[in-house]
Amino acid sequence: GDSVTQMEGPVTLSEEAFLTINCTYTATGYPSLFWYVQYPGEGLQLLLKATKADDKGSNKGFEATYRKETTSFHLEKGSVQVSDSAVYFCALSDQGQAGTALIFGKGTTLSVSS
């Protein structure tokens, strides 16, 4: 079945450092790919998405490119801030399958210190 694998955390960085969180997927169809972020005490918020190969999703300085050849969707940010401290989830959704739920990775905790 479909699955998502993302790097284990926690990831600890200093402010203004470069961030990469790796995500790879396995899917039989043509999935859409997502990154969600969860701040402490909150639900998940959609951070960015890509619906087809070579698409780049971006939001709030974060970027991720849908790479079909490597089945990857790595999250990057050039300069992290303390306010980026949160848990990040990679997810996929197979298009065209009514009622199919999102499949999530296990989440990666990011901690940014000043």
Added chain:
Amino acid sequence: ETGVTQTPRHLVMGMTNKKSLKCEQHLGHNAMYWYKQSAKKPLELMFVYSLEERVENNSVPSRFSPECPNSSHLFLHLHTLQPEDSALYLCASSQVVRQGDGYTFGSGTRLTVV
């Protein structure tokens, strides 16, 4: 109100109590989901409702009982829970045929079973 609203935000209940969690979405979506998020565990999909019909139940114990009276409302009825059921319960909604849009999540209900 906009988005997905969950009530209550926090709930403490004894093992013999009966309580219900409520989720309401104001987005015109036609699919709704319950997820369980426990510490140090991946997100667990519990129930999926598509067009008000249950389409997936991932072997959830019968002490959890979902109800979806219409496309805007979703309930999770709880009875005779165990301490290991303590978790953050997240509700989400989406459009069934637009999987590329992802899901919108509520802020969750933090449940503690004592």
